[in-house]
Amino acid sequence: MGASQGVVRQLMLRLPSCLLALLLSFLAVGQQTNPVDEFFTRTSSTHTNNWAVLVCASRYWFNYRHMANALGMYRTVKRLGIPDSNIILMLADDVACNTRNKFPGSVYANQGRRLDLYGDNIEVDYRGYEVTVENFIRLLTGRVEDSVPRSKRLLTDERSNVFVYMTGHGGNEFLKFQDNEEISAFDIADAFEQMWQKKRYNELFFMIDTCQANTMYSKFYSPNILATGSSMLDENSYSHENDADIGVAVIDKFTHHVLSYLEGINKTSKANFKDFFETYNFETIRSHAGVRSDLFDRKLEDTLLTDFFGGVAQVEVMDIPPNPSVQEPLVKPDQKLAQEGVDDAFPRSIPRQSLSHVNPPGMSGWRLWLGCALMVGLVLVVGVFRG
Numbered sequence: 471m472g473a474s475q476g477v478v479r480q481l482m483l484r485l486p487s488c489l490l491a492l493l494l495s496f497l498a499v500g501q502q503t504n505p506v507d508e509f510f511t512r513t514s515s516t517h518t519n520n521w522a523v524l525v526c527a528s529r530y531w532f533n534y535r536h537m538a539n540a541l542g543m544y545r546t547v548k549r550l551g552i553p554d555s556n557i558i559l560m561l562a563d564d565v566a567c568n569t570r571n572k573f574p575g576s577v578y579a580n581q582g583r584r585l586d587l588y589g590d591n592i593e594v595d596y597r598g599y600e601v602t603v604e605n606f607i608r609l610l611t612g613r614v615e616d617s618v619p620r621s622k623r624l625l626t627d628e629r630s631n632v633f634v635y636m637t638g639h640g641g642n643e644f645l646k647f648q649d650n651e652e653i654s655a656f657d658i659a660d661a662f663e664q665m666w667q668k669k670r671y672n673e674l675f676f677m678i679d680t681c682q683a684n685t686m687y688s689k690f691y692s693p694n695i696l697a698t699g700s701s702m703l704d705e706n707s708y709s710h711e712n713d714a715d716i717g718v719a720v721i722d723k724f725t726h727h728v729l730s731y732l733e734g735i736n737k738t739s740k741a742n743f744k745d746f747f748e749t750y751n752f753e754t755i756r757s758h759a760g761v762r763s764d765l766f767d768r769k770l771e772d773t774l775l776t777d778f779f780g781g782v783a784q785v786e787v788m789d790i791p792p793n794p795s796v797q798e799p800l801v802k803p804d805q806k807l808a809q810e811g812v813d814d815a816f817p818r819s820i821p822r823q824s825l826s827h828v829n830p831p832g833m834s835g836w837r838l839w840l841g842c843a844l845m846v847g848l849v850l851v852v853g854v855f856r857g
Contacts, residue, residue: 515768515777517631517672521556521624522547523609527601527638527647529563531570534718535709537561538579539637539679539725541587546729547633551737551781558609558624560596562638562648572715579721579729581713595622603653610634611664628669633677633778637725640680642703643688659689666692673766675778679724681706684760696766696773698747700724701757708756723755737780744770 524547526540544559566577566588577588596605608614609624626632639646643655658676665671676697678686683699690697700707700722709719710726731749735741747770750759763770776782 514772514774515631515673516629517777517782518629519556519626520552520631520633520778520781521558521626522552522633522635523558523560523624525560525601525606525634525636525638527560527562527636527645527653529648531563531565531568532718533563533639534565534577534716535721536637536639537563537565538577538587538721540635541577541592542579542721542725542729543635544592545585545587546732547779550732550735550776550779552779553781554593555621556781557593558595558622559593560601560606561594562598562601564594564597570717572717578713578716579726581711581720583713593621599648601647603647603651603657606647606653607657607661610661610670612668612670624670626665626670629672630670631778631782632665632671632674634674635677635679636686637679637722640678640682640686642682643685645678645680645686655686655689658686659691662690662695663692666694673768673777677728679707679722683707683724684758684762687762690762690765693765694767695762696743696770697762699760700755702760705757724757724759727755732775732779735775737776739774739776739780741775742771743773743775746775 522543524540524543526536528536540559540561544557547557548554565571566575573583575588576583576586578585579587596609609622612624614623624632636645639649644652646652662674662676665674671694673694673696674692676687676690676695677699679700680686682701682703682705684702686699687695687697701724708723710721710723712718713720727749731746747761750761752758766773774780
């Protein structure tokens with residue numbers, strides 16, 4: 471009799487720890503994240519499309535590197551997923567077809583000439599004398615003539631993330647266009663404010679490579695703008711390297727550094743702007759590159775490079791009342807897959823109810839009640855033993 475009582479007592483002593491372990495396991499199961507709910511409540515960028523405006527504002531053969539800067543950025547954003555339809559490329563000159571070019575129809579950004587930045591797959595939207603301050607401002611603000619084709623329009627909206635890149639010769643709060651006119655920091659700041667008031671962007675990233683570049687974003691005052699430049703006030707931006715056969719510098723140091731970093735990421739990369747900006751180094755760039763983030767709402771460590779350099783295909787949530795009698799399939803049985811790819815065969819907007827069948831275990835009602843019951847039982851057992 472005494473032995474059996476000892477065994478019972480040992481079991482009763484172990485009961486609280488068992489109940490506690492069981493309770494913790496149920497709580498752990500209940501805290502599992504639901505990927506569907508996480509998708510609809512994510513705190514990352516809420517943009518649904520990306521656009522890029524790439525501007526080379528310099529003419530003449532000796533400014534070869536500025537065209538290579540813009541073309542290098544053009545190649546990178548296309549590689550990361552922004553389609554040509556969402557890229558506005560402005561080239562003030564066409565050095566690829568210049569009679570001095572020893573490699574006609576080609577533009578290179580390195581001495582080895584391993585990669586032709588011009589090639590056959592390029593769409594220039596504004597060329598030569600079309601690249602003016604007026605056309606640039608009209609492009610940003612959407613105030614274009616009715617005769618301007620869609621391919622030359624910035625068709626953004628309040629869900630668009632816009633990347634604006636500019637390169638050329640500049641100075642304190644100005645950038646020269648074609649050695650004929652200038653755009654000031656005030657002009658760009660006011661154009662961005664018009665864009666914001668007209669709901670033409672969600673977030674905007676401005677990058678400029680020129681002398682005294684950081685002064686060009688000093689007058690910005692609109693929300694959700696992140697900006698970076700190649701050099702500070704009274705400081706020059708320098709070319710990276712010359713090509714003996716071409717005879718001129720082929721790319722600038724700042725843009726070369728940016729493109730080299732972006733070569734290491736892909737469309738699904740989680741690289742963020744904080745890490746990117748921390749790579750700025752005077753020994754590499756030979757100037758003090760700057761960053762302005764006070765107008766930007768998100769933290770730099772939470773902002774992915776692909777939020778501006780890449781393309782997105784977000785799902786738009788539609789408030790459609792559920793119909794219990796009819797369950798519409800995601801893809802109709804007779805719907806054929808598009809020849810261009812599987813993505814085109816699926817609807818762009820999927821009702822949230824259609825995703826209800828994807829429901830991993832969460833903190834459902836019975837788990838909550840069971841957890842509470844176990845907690846009450848644990849408290850009672852502990853109270854009995856203490857009594």
